[in-house]
Every structure is written in C-alpha cells, then in structure tokens.
Amino acid sequence: MSAQTWNAEATEDPVQQVADYLQANPDFFQHNPELLTGLELSHGAHGAVSLVERQVRALRQELAEQKQQLARFVEVARENDLLSQRMHTLTLALLNAVSFDEVVNVLEDKLHDDFQADAVELHLFTQAETDGDANPDLDGFRPFLHHGKPRCGRLPKTQLNYLFGSQAGDIGSTALIPLEEEGVLGLLAIGSHDAQRFHPGMGTEYLRRLGEIVSKTLEVVSEPGF
Secondary structure, three states: OOOOOOOOOOOOOHHHHHHHHHHHOOOHHHHOHHHHHHOEEEOHHHOEEEHHHHHHHHHHHHHHHHHHHHHHHHHHHHHHHHHHHHHHHHHHHHHOOOOHHHHHHHHHHHHHHOOOOOEEEEEEOOHHHHHOOOOHHHOOOHHHHHHOOOEEEOOOHHHHHHHHHHHHHHOOEEEEEEEEEOOEEEEEEEEEOOOOOOOOOOOOHHHHHHHHHHHHHHHHOOOOOO
C-alpha cells in the first residue's frame, strides 16, 4: 500500500487504524495531495473547511504574528540606536566640561532636552556622611550607595523631598544612579512626572554607563566645597 504495510488487524478501532497508518507513513499526503482538498474540518461559525484552507489560515496568522514581532524588534533597535546617539552626545559634552558647575549644567540641559527628564538632581557626599549619623536623611540611601547599582521605581515621600525639594510632589517615578570614583561619592536622581516612566523591571545598562561617565568626569573637574 505504501512504504510500510498497514496492519488492519492491529486494532479494531478504524480511527486508530487511520491514525496509526498516517503516523507510520508521514509522507502519505505528499504522495496523495488531491486528498487534502477533500478533507473537511469543523471551523466553528465558519462551517467546514478543507485541511489545506485550515493550514493556509494558520500559516497566515503565524506570518502576521511574525511580522508584528519583527516590527517590535525594529522599533526597539531604533530606540536603542537613538539612545546610543544621545548618550554619545552627552558624553562629549561632559568631556568638554572643565568645572563642577559646567558638569551640572550639562546634565540638566541634556537630560531635560534629549532624555525628557522632568527633574535632575546631583547629590555628592563625604565618606563620613555615608558611614555615620552625620546626615540622617541618607538613612534610606546608604544601602543603595553601597550596593552600587542603578535603581528605578517609585520612592517614599521622605526620599523624594530630600532628592527633589519643592519638585517632589510632581515626581511619579525616579531613576537613581550611584556615583563612585576616586574622591567622588554621591547619586544622580532623574525624576519623571510619569509614574510608569521608570519602573523596577526596566533595563539599567545605560544608567550604569551614565553613572560611570559622570563619576569619571566629576573626578577630573574641580570639586564643590562640602
């Protein structure tokens, strides 16, 4: 009958017999394509459709999903490329800064204009302030500073007040970036009015790079008086 013999006596169930035969001969429809158009499958409200039509519909749906996924990949790639360009521009601007005030101005201008930040605050500390009780307001930030990794999300009101002062009431989410280099210890706070702009699940690789760039820049410029 084909490459293999169909043992009709192997089972009394004809449905199982057909299933066993097709499983044993997966190329059956390849050699008998005309049978596909004659097979009908229930398709809900659309009535019966041939197996070929069912497969075509499934392939079209799969193709549409793949196109949507590809479109998302392209959009993410464009966003990453744009972000890389903006990071490059920010880095060049920081390299040209020759004083602490210029560093602060560059951060405020670039993060507001190119990264749509609603608030930008830079806080630097002495080692004594982070280790001891000299600055009680730092109690909620000491673990973050010692952990050394950026953090995104919503902050308690007391921390928002400390970071953003009079702007605290308008901040819905924050990106916190630790700053640490020779002679430099602090944090850069970027605030947004949008509560979903900075969330715990977002990637922080670019924030980490920004922290490294800012830390290194602050190391080579004149330090502010503590």
